[in-house]
Amino acid sequence: MQIHRYEKAFLGISVVLLIGFMGALFYSAFGMGIMLPTDEGQIDPAAVRTTPPFDSPGVRETAPGKYEVVMIGQAWAFVPNEVRVPAGAEVTFVGTSTDVLHGFGIEGTRVNMMLVPGQISRLTYTFAQPGEHLIICHEFCGLGHHVMYGKVIVE
Amino acid sequence: MSTTVATLPAVGNPVVHDPSGFDLPRSHKALIRWHVYIAFAAMGIAVVHGLAQALSYANIDVFGWFPGLKTYYQGLTIHGVFNGLVLTFAFANGFVSLAAARGFSRPLNTGLLHAAFWTLIGGVALASFAMFTGRSSVLYTFYAPLQGHWTYYLGLALLVVSTWLTGLNIFVTLRAWRRDNPGERVPLLGYVSVATYAMWLLASIGVTVEVVVFLLPWSLGLTSGVDPLVMRSLFWFSGHPLVYFWLLPAYISWYMMVPKHAEGRLLSDSMTRIVFILFMLLSIPTGFHHQFTDPGIGTGMKVIHMIMTFGVFFPSLVTAFSVVSALEVGGRRRGGRGVVGWFFKLPWREPALTAQLLAMLVFVLGGVTGLINASYSVNQVIHNTTWVPGHFHLTVGTAVALTFIGITYWMIPWLKGRELWGRGLAVAQSWIYFIGVLIFSRGMISGGLEGLPRRTFRAAAPYTKETWDLAGVWTAVGGTLMFLGAALFLLILFMTVFFGKRNERQEIPFTETAQIPARTGWETKLDRFGWYVAAAVVLILLAYGPYLITAFPPAISVPGFKLF
Numbered sequence A: 001m002q003i004h005r006y007e008k009a010f011l012g013i014s015v016v017l018l019i020g021f022m023g024a025l026f027y028s029a030f031g032m033g034i035m036l037p038t039d040e041g042q043i044d045p046a047a048v049r050t051t052p053p054f055d056s057p058g059v060r061e062t063a064p065g066k067y068e069v070v071m072i073g074q075a076w077a078f079v080p081n082e083v084r085v086p087a088g089a090e091v092t093f094v095g096t097s098t099d100v101l102h103g104f105g106i107e108g109t110r111v112n113m114m115l116v117p118g119q120i121s122r123l124t125y126t127f128a129q130p131g132e133h134l135i136i137c138h139e140f141c142g143l144g145h146h147v148m149y150g151k152v153i154v155e
Numbered sequence B: 001m002s003t004t005v006a007t008l009p010a011v012g013n014p015v016v017h018d019p020s021g022f023d024l025p026r027s028h029k030a031l032i033r034w035h036v037y038i039a040f041a042a043m044g045i046a047v048v049h050g051l052a053q054a055l056s057y058a059n060i061d062v063f064g065w066f067p068g069l070k071t072y073y074q075g076l077t078i079h080g081v082f083n084g085l086v087l088t089f090a091f092a093n094g095f096v097s098l099a100a101a102r103g104f105s106r107p108l109n110t111g112l113l114h115a116a117f118w119t120l121i122g123g124v125a126l127a128s129f130a131m132f133t134g135r136s137s138v139l140y141t142f143y144a145p146l147q148g149h150w151t152y153y154l155g156l157a158l159l160v161v162s163t164w165l166t167g168l169n170i171f172v173t174l175r176a177w178r179r180d181n182p183g184e185r186v187p188l189l190g191y192v193s194v195a196t197y198a199m200w201l202l203a204s205i206g207v208t209v210e211v212v213v214f215l216l217p218w219s220l221g222l223t224s225g226v227d228p229l230v231m232r233s234l235f236w237f238s239g240h241p242l243v244y245f246w247l248l249p250a251y252i253s254w255y256m257m258v259p260k261h262a263e264g265r266l267l268s269d270s271m272t273r274i275v276f277i278l279f280m281l282l283s284i285p286t287g288f289h290h291q292f293t294d295p296g297i298g299t300g301m302k303v304i305h306m307i308m309t310f311g312v313f314f315p316s317l318v319t320a321f322s323v324v325s326a327l328e329v330g331g332r333r334r335g336g337r338g339v340v341g342w343f344f345k346l347p348w349r350e351p352a353l354t355a356q357l358l359a360m361l362v363f364v365l366g367g368v369t370g371l372i373n374a375s376y377s378v379n380q381v382i383h384n385t386t387w388v389p390g391h392f393h394l395t396v397g398t399a400v401a402l403t404f405i406g407i408t409y410w411m412i413p414w415l416k417g418r419e420l421w422g423r424g425l426a427v428a429q430s431w432i433y434f435i436g437v438l439i440f441s442r443g444m445i446s447g448g449l450e451g452l453p454r455r456t457f458r459a460a461a462p463y464t465k466e467t468w469d470l471a472g473v474w475t476a477v478g479g480t481l482m483f484l485g486a487a488l489f490l491l492i493l494f495m496t497v498f499f500g501k502r503n504e505r506q507e508i509p510f511t512e513t514a515q516i517p518a519r520t521g522w523e524t525k526l527d528r529f530g531w532y533v534a535a536a537v538v539l540i541l542l543a544y545g546p547y548l549i550t551a552f553p554p555a556i557s558v559p560g561f562k563l564f
Helices: A005-031 A045-050 B026-057 B072-104 B110-132 B150-180 B188-203 B205-219 B228-256 B269-282 B299-333 B338-344 B351-373 B376-382 B387-392 B395-416 B423-449 B467-499 B522-527 B529-551
Strands: A058-063 A066-074 A077-079 A082-085 A090-097 A102-106 A112-115 A121-126 A131-136 A149-154
Touching: A005 B299, A005 B376, A045 A090, A058 A082, A066 A082, A066 A102, A077 A149, A090 A102, A090 A112, A112 A121, B026 B072, B026 B110, B026 B395, B026 B423, B026 B467, B072 B110, B072 B150, B072 B188, B072 B228, B072 B395, B110 B150, B150 B188, B150 B205, B188 B205, B188 B228, B188 B269, B188 B529, B205 B228, B228 B269, B228 B299, B228 B351, B228 B395, B228 B529, B269 B299, B269 B522, B269 B529, B299 B338, B299 B351, B299 B376, B299 B529, B351 B376, B351 B387, B351 B395, B351 B423, B376 B423, B387 B395, B387 B423, B395 B423, B395 B467, B423 B467
Parallel strands: A066 A090, A082 A149
Antiparallel strands: A058 A066, A066 A077, A090 A121, A102 A112, A102 A131, A131 A149
8 A cells, every 4th residue: 555655744743633632631631630520429319318418408618728519400400509619719519410411510610510310420620710600501401401500609 | 646646447446346337226216315305304394493593592582483393492302303313314324325336336225225215214203203292302312311202212213223224235235246246355435335334333232222222111111210321321322423424424425426526536545445444443432522521430431432532533634635635636637736726726616516625624623623522621611512513513514414415416416317406506505504604603612612501592591691692693693594505405406306407317426546456465454344343342342341331230210301
């Protein structure tokens, strides 16, 4: 098989480019600590409201400067639908769903995860600046999907 | 480069088995034609809904005008199923059947052709019943535990079965050809047709298990619950390679037919085969990149699928070189000079070519945005925002759909024995759609970067952000132009079928290659499909095995919700 030298050059550059992109992504994950949601364990979706930590949804300080926000997604609201967290603190969002799939995306940030019945979702983020962000259910969850939203107020 | 392209001998042409005149039985032509009609009838219904959805992003609510439409999401389900599954499956079944018949220069199996068509019709009928009566407004991804009607699941399953029957037809044609031509290299056009369906048959196992083993019995009340995460994972097992099942028929055209319209030549026979082998190997073990933000799946698995997705980008980069170089040969033959001068010398007045050249240009943007979607941590910024439909209206919505339109501009005239009606209008149609999608995707992509959620009835949402307004206007303006482009195409198709000038003396275009396939050496092993399918199975087991072992039998059981 003859490969034209231009084609060889093009393919060589392509491989270098793809590997370079992947290198950048590995750095973002392991160098900068930007992690995706992972397997955080399962939960009985019928007993969410009686299973810790979802038996008391809301914000709590777990250690100095560290906060946990426990949230339940249900058709068609977040419980609670408004939370207040301090700027500069390490905030861990913990969520699940009591019914169908829901999305949990905080606009203007990289906080973005799925709420899946039976699974526990967890993501840690630090808000640098005070301000307000929408929490948006971004996965179709039925007739009222577009009215399902909440708010994070960073103080 | 053009000086190296020799004229190919007519005898033993490697691209198709017999390069002289080719015809199919009338009944075969009619069946393939009806596949195309079904495909574009589906598109016609889908784009009406698409227009309404695009307007919703500019806060314009026209849903009161749709008779019988209960909700935005019912329309969105119809839009997704008719465009993403019916248009693409029906067109692929028709077009790739014809490509295989031409490649092997022999007719396909009549019974299987009939079976595939009537299975498709059955599937469309059942799914339509479920969708139009509002029984299954669960979108084309039908994520459990939202529960659709059993006719919806059975209808979609039949659509998949119709692709199997088409694949089977292509495989028995390959077998018959091999029996008659022992020791010969598989003709290239037949080769790519077989590879496309071999990939998809393997890929469709996931969604088949999801629907047949879990969702169908569950929707009939035979089982009490399903595991939502396992269902979602089975869906994306098939859902990402589905992207390549949309795309590969377009690639068949780009490699094997488009250069012919421009008097070009494909440089390498073996490289083309390697590209399709790579798609067979790498299309499937990539599904978790749609689930980067899912709980319950370890980051290790996600990293593996990210690497595989970057891998499957490579054959598309090879394609970019091969197809552009083949076109360059044509542009230079026509007097084009300089680095880009040849591009403008291509026959831009040829409707079949213009549609597909514009589709290719758009696909560059589709590829770039797709790679961003696959980019692990970067995905968190755009997941489930309008960025994603902004991306896939560039890929399946244009690279594929506009290519299918371009193919139709020569294929229906050939199948029907009538010349294309309104050639000038056909060229204009492609440009209108092209400009439309660029504006539309500009809106969706910029809105997505600002967090605008996808699959959301924005015109009725109580929350908003200032930065979404302009993005929504772009989306609506571009979507309107796309609708106009699609409507013009349907007019041209209708006029061609009924009023096109009769002409039975037309040819199926196929590209010749500069290098004849090797008779000896390792390259002959490229025709051993069985090896590559086996290797693909191994890769799938490596990429999905660790998850499947923990996921089966499913531990979670959730009853159905009908919240639509």
